[in-house]
Amino acid sequence: MTPLLDAAGIWKSFHGQAVLHGVDLTVYPGQCLVLLGPSGSGKSTLLRCLNLLEPVSSGSIIFEGAEIADTPRKQIARVRQRIGMVFQNFELFAHMSALDNIALAPIRVKNVPPARAREQARALLDRVHLPEKADSFPDELSGGQQQRVAIARALAMEPSLMLFDEPTSALDPEMVGEVLAVMQELAETGMTSIVVTHEIGFARRAADEVVFMDAGVVAHRASTAQFFSDQVPERVGRFLNHMMA
Amino acid sequence: MAPAGGEFRVLSLFKPTLLLDYLFSSAFAFAALNTLWISLASLAVGGVVGLILAVGQEAPSRIIRRAVLAYLWLFRGTPVLLQLVFAFNVLPAFGVVLPGYACAVLALGLNEGAYMAEIMRSGIRAVGRGQRVAARALGLEEAQIMRWIVLPQALRIIIPPIGNQFIGMLKLSALVSVIGVQELLLTADQTAAANFRYFETLSAAGLYYLALTTLFMAGQTLLEKHLARRPGRRAVALPAGSIVR
Numbered sequence: 111m112t113p114l115l116d117a118a119g120i121w122k123s124f125h126g127q128a129v130l131h132g133v134d135l136t137v138y139p140g141q142c143l144v145l146l147g148p149s150g151s152g153k154s155t156l157l158r159c160l161n162l163l164e165p166v167s168s169g170s171i172i173f174e175g176a177e178i179a180d181t182p183r184k185q186i187a188r189v190r191q192r193i194g195m196v197f198q199n200f201e202l203f204a205h206m207s208a209l210d211n212i213a214l215a216p217i218r219v220k221n222v223p224p225a226r227a228r229e230q231a232r233a234l235l236d237r238v239h240l241p242e243k244a245d246s247f248p249d250e251l252s253g254g255q256q257q258r259v260a261i262a263r264a265l266a267m268e269p270s271l272m273l274f275d276e277p278t279s280a281l282d283p284e285m286v287g288e289v290l291a292v293m294q295e296l297a298e299t300g301m302t303s304i305v306v307t308h309e310i311g312f313a314r315r316a317a318d319e320v321v322f323m324d325a326g327v328v329a330h331r332a333s334t335a336q337f338f339s340d341q342v343p344e345r346v347g348r349f350l351n352h353m354m355a
Numbered sequence: 356m357a358p359a360g361g362e363f364r365v366l367s368l369f370k371p372t373l374l375l376d377y378l379f380s381s382a383f384a385f386a387a388l389n390t391l392w393i394s395l396a397s398l399a400v401g402g403v404v405g406l407i408l409a410v411g412q413e414a415p416s417r418i419i420r421r422a423v424l425a426y427l428w429l430f431r432g433t434p435v436l437l438q439l440v441f442a443f444n445v446l447p448a449f450g451v452v453l454p455g456y457a458c459a460v461l462a463l464g465l466n467e468g469a470y471m472a473e474i475m476r477s478g479i480r481a482v483g484r485g486q487r488v489a490a491r492a493l494g495l496e497e498a499q500i501m502r503w504i505v506l507p508q509a510l511r512i513i514i515p516p517i518g519n520q521f522i523g524m525l526k527l528s529a530l531v532s533v534i535g536v537q538e539l540l541l542t543a544d545q546t547a548a549a550n551f552r553y554f555e556t557l558s559a560a561g562l563y564y565l566a567l568t569t570l571f572m573a574g575q576t577l578l579e580k581h582l583a584r585r586p587g588r589r590a591v592a593l594p595a596g597s598i599v600r
Binding site for chain 2: 161163187188190191192193194195197199201202203204205214215218219260263264267
């Protein structure tokens with residue numbers, strides 16, 4: 111099977127300080143990949159490199175069979191249409207209802223007729239279990255609800271890959287579950303996703319593979335069952351013990 | 356008891372009936388209308404110029420940013436009265452002969468733009484970076500992000516300071532009397548020149564200014580209350596269902 115995304119030798123420096131030291135990452139269609147690792151290990155930076163929010167310093171990113179790492183600035187937006195992203199702080203557009211948040215990009219970017227885009231937006235709200243919140247504004251929604259709308263917004267562009275950047279880190283504990291449940295449903299319906307998270311439980315339940323990053327490199331990669339078995343490198347074991355303590 | 360002569364002098368100094376005559380004279384009403392529309396037109400020109408400058412200051416091109424700085428330097432570093440007289444007296448030498456009204460709106464508007472730019476820029480800056488990143492991740496182009504995400508939110512932030520600018524503009528417009536535009540101050544001046552009734556004519560003009568500024572301050576207060584009352588609904592942004600072209 112050809113990978114959906116194949117990143118090789120990704121280097122990224124900020125002001126001469128290397129954050130990613132040659133990261134390799136392969137994702138196959140339908141996979142849910144969870145990225146674990148201590149903060150500062152470069153997980154979020156890697157995600158932002160993958161959808162070109164950050165230009166890589168060097169390396170190759172093959173996405174849907176084409177090299178995207180060197181995409182000219184004018185064509186970057188086209189690549190991003192194919193890759194959805196969910197942020198730690200939701201970043202719903204504050205001046206728009208939930209429905210308009212979801213329908214905006216299809217209308218403006220893909221020229222979907224507004225009536226149809228709204229219809230699709232309603233279907234997506236159903237999918238994230240918020241059918242009654244179509245007309246609510248972001249500041250009228252709880253954090254968990256906002257994040258679910260944000261997931262629907264990303265899905266509205268019908269991306270082939272979803273990136274989740276610590277989607278539950280800014281949430282009150284009682285809201286984490288509803289967001290993870292939606293993400294798990296997505297993974298189960300075959301959505302390819304890369305998830306940066308500290309939720310070990312989610313990794314166990316939903317991930318096909320777990321990638322452990324440390325100090326800007328992929329330190330360990332294994333199937334979920336193997337990753338959580340006893341045969342893991344010492345550094346990973348320490349991290350997991352720490353997370354579950 | 357005051358001597359008879361003193362009493363006579365006070366009476367001759369101020370005649371209330373004359374003030375009323377001026378207040379309800381067509382000349383003063385016409386002048387007040389001129390003051391109003393010159394202020395509105397100058398503010399509109401200033402708004403457009405300010406928006407262009409504010410967006411230009413955020414532009415990636417250094418040449419554009421420098422050009423904006425040069426504009427600000429020029430228009431903020433010289434008196435608006437000089438700019439007004441310059442437009443009226445120097446432009447004709449270059450073949451640009453404009454009527455007084457047009458000179459007034461041009462000079463006040465271009466000057467206002469230099470100040471409006473700062474207000475608009477602060478509004479644009481106040482829209483969180485994350486909002487743009489989220490829009491970028493959806494595949495929107497930079498111009499679309501400005502149009503659909505940043506400006507609608509910035510507009511709401513800048514409405515109160517723009518109200519202040521308008522009140523300032525009403526008063527600033529008195530300057531255009533020096534280039535012979537028939538607004539309130541010039542009308543008062545010319546009326547008094549015929550009969551030396553400066554007290555009554557200037558009071559009449561002053562009352563018109565007070566009426567106009569009071570009206571707009573009240574309107575501004577109402578608008579701000581309206582905005583504060585509905586924090587969820589960004590009143591100036593897209594109401595639900597309005598992103599249709």
